[in-house]
Amino acid sequence: METTDFMLEFFSMDYANYTNDNETDVDSVYNDHGHHICKGEILCMLLLAANVIIIVLGVVGNGVVIWIAGFKMKKTINTTWYLSLAISDFIFCATLPFNTFYIATEDWIFGHFMCRLTSFVMFLNMFSSIFLLVIISMDRCIAVMFPVWAQNQRTIKKASLIVLIAWVLSVSLSMPSAIFRDVQHHLGRTRCHNNYFIVDSHKYITICRFIFGFLIPFLFIMVCYSVIICKLRSNQMAKSTKPFKIMTALIVTFFFCWVPYHTFVLAELNQSFPTKIIIYGLSIGTSMASANSFLNPILYVFMGNDFRQKFKNSILSKIENAIGEEGRTMSRYLSRSSSMDARASTHI
Template sequence: MNCTNVSSITNQTCSVDPQPVSISVLICLFLMLGFVLNIFSLWVFKYRTPEWKSGTFLQFHLAISDLILCPLAPFLTVYLSLGHWPFGHLMCRLKIVLLFIHFYGSIVFLTLISVHRYISVVYHSQEFRMKQKDFVKKLCVGVWAFVLINGVVCCLFLGTSTVGNHTLCFSIHQDQYTTVYFAFNFALLIPGFLIPFTILLVCYGRLARSVSSINIYHQKGKLMRSKSRKMMAVCLLIFVLCFAPIHVIQAVMVVVKKFYPGHYRLLLQLETSYYASWILCIANCCLDPLIYFFASNNFLATFRSSLRKIGVRFQTTREDNEHDSPQTTHVFPTPRVIKRKIIDS
């Protein structure tokens, strides 16, 4: 957007310019890669996982939420490249619904996977509803209902509008939606990001203390510690790198638009930063499959088998042959405890 004035009082308007082409290209590439990875993940869950556990259901639905955004790749690429939405009002609303379902569906399912991992490792010998498949199925239905309702409500209040000779869709420069953007942003910021992020930090903080007591001299314990730490690192990376920037920039942007609407140059910079944060946010479609590798040996084995069919081979180590299931993981006594028992005997 090229603004010729910094104040709306003079009745001068702004002309819309496209975003840098690099943003469009990277968004398209990440969506295409995410499409391939998540189609493969769904295929593994559907046809190569004979027995689904409670954690498998959560991973399956996370893959679906990542896949939902991929069909938008050509539409987003054209929109950002032209600075104009040529696909009509209905497609604009569909875009808003799919964006909300993807962003908040991925956040909630990722949080539930973290809670499930924490409960399975730390409270392996106790019964929790998160370990029951029927409860997890109902929980997944509830998550889809939550994100779908929020997406539909938002799209009913938002839509296309004309600025100059350009049609905009879900843009901060749609002046008639300024109050709506401001209200929706902070209404969804707490339940959609801050609460899930807090839950994830608490779960992984306690899980880190638990896995530190695992006996690394036992092969299964060593493998369990390694996988748990890798999974914690990936989940935290996704939240910090993919979801945090877009929420921070979006919050600043709606505040500036609401209370300082004349600062066009700042809004332009924030808008470009906002779309750049989309690149990081969409990258979670490519990072989420790493969680499936660390959570399921069957997924890793199927991935390696598929690569071997095209000539790529891996050297199988002893660790890969160890069975690691979150449902049957045990925390072993540390060497100090074992040594003390020997002395006492």
């Protein structure tokens, strides 16, 4: 199998291998030479090394966040949001070793089920992460706009239910990545690739992923943050901006990690783009998307405390402070807002 052929199939996790003779068949683009992918391929070796880093830091970092938010901290609405986000990232990083082995050997030995599962988990992570960021943004917006109502109605039970709904939607939208994933024996090796056996299904799935997994959620997030910024500037009621800085960092990181992937996946639908540009663009874009899963715990650490205090506190304390400070700040904000609203009502 030609190296560029394999890179397009694997790294994109989304290249169409159609059974329809009128559609593009990647095997007809390149000749097969049957050598290992990372022999003489600098980009592939770099991406392989990046995957190893993502696995180690992602599993350890998100594992620590799960331990702290799930077992060490008091259960709150904020820990519910971030625990779910960490679980999503942890699951993805835990399945990434299978794909990393596939990069190194160019031979899928893990069977049909794992071929489908690894692709499914990637998009499950994408959808669940962005949906959770939307939920957190809307939660912040409602708390700022309607502090009295939010203080009375925001409960852990409701937050857990909302998270469950987000996961159900994420699973539903990720199912096509498992349905159209297939295993094929080719030139003595086993390939794990996409087999879009329904005409135009690749196009529709790609567009739906972009719309529901990126475009619409970011519009919601931008609207929520615009409202929050305007409200806070007008009344100057927030004593600490750290929680909003953390959320902003999470959103900006997700945006920059996933924009290259979506850009080249959409470009791949336009056959006028040079194939090699799509190949390497998707390779880099997919690795950047994967990197988002280990960056979140790092953001908790480096934005949770003042820089000068970072070396005085343990990493566990930093993460706990980063997550817990959101709840403390939000409680202070809601209490202060409620008291101001109450005083205002006595003058009406």
